[in-house]
Amino acid sequence: MAKRIGILGGTFDPVHIGHLRGALEVAEQFGLDELRLIPSARPPHRNTPQVSAADRLAMVEQAVAGLPPLTVDDRELRRDKPSYSIDTLESLRAELAPEDQLFLLLGWDAFCGLPTWHRWEELLDHCHILVLQRPDADSEPPESLRDLVAARSINDPQALTGPSGHIAFVWQTPLEVSATQIRQRLASGRSVRFLVPDAVLAYINAHGLYRAPTN
Ligand code: ATP
Numbered sequence: 001m002a003k004r005i006g007i008l009g010g011t012f013d014p015v016h017i018g019h020l021r022g023a024l025e026v027a028e029q030f031g032l033d034e035l036r037l038i039p040s041a042r043p044p045h046r047n048t049p050q051v052s053a054a055d056r057l058a059m060v061e062q063a064v065a066g067l068p069p070l071t072v073d074d075r076e077l078r079r080d081k082p083s084y085s086i087d088t089l090e091s092l093r094a095e096l097a098p099e100d101q102l103f104l105l106l107g108w109d110a111f112c113g114l115p116t117w118h119r120w121e122e123l124l125d126h127c128h129i130l131v132l133q134r135p136d137a138d139s140e141p142p143e144s145l146r147d148l149v150a151a152r153s154i155n156d157p158q159a160l161t162g163p164s165g166h167i168a169f170v171w172q173t174p175l176e177v178s179a180t181q182i183r184q185r186l187a188s189g190r191s192v193r194f195l196v197p198d199a200v201l202a203y204i205n206a207h208g209l210y211r212a213p214t215n
Helices: 017-029 053-064 085-093 108-112 120-126 143-152 179-187 198-207
Strands: 004-010 034-039 070-072 101-107 128-132 167-170
Touching: 004 017, 004 085, 017 034, 017 070, 017 101, 017 128, 017 167, 034 053, 053 070, 053 198, 085 101, 085 120, 101 108, 108 128, 120 128, 143 167
Parallel strands: 004 034, 004 101, 034 070, 101 128, 128 167
Antiparallel strands: none
């Protein structure tokens, strides 16, 4: 039987309930065998993460421990090159059977930035794309994505068939949480309780992460 594997890439600086609820809801909705969170090492599109890759990975590991089908995949941290999604997809594909279904989860903001990604037009050769609606999302994709959305999107995500090639927009419980907001709260000494899992908060506290430097 074809396997159904989801992947959610991100800097996870730190991982938070927005990532985890989205991942869990998609995994349930699509009956995924596994949903891998894939921390990126050197994100090509953004500033250097504030904490080390090892800490970001450890926090994701804490967050998904004992929470199947969520798992962690550290392949981008083991690679000595920028973390391009196309490389990750190709390496995952090489490990799967041709009929296995791969689902790339993207938040709405990440999806809108797709045309700036390395070899972005090849992504759908390897996977389906599931776009998670975020509360702050515009309803229309940018001009550069309109043709692709018109050609590849399907209205009923449950009708997604085949190993790759389609785009579906997926509703998730809206959680207006971002890692930026969490870093800011921590830097100013405010609580992030309930915005990250308790185990992640314990890790942040134990390692003194994201605190403003003291003089
Ligand atoms: P930052 O605030 O540092 O930019 P972030 O909270 O957006 O970080 P990322 O690690 O960049 O987190 O996100 C990884 C993926 O998760 C992206 O596809 C992003 O759109 C999605 N995502 C992040 N937060 C949410 C949320 N609250 N709801 C749905 N999707 C989210």
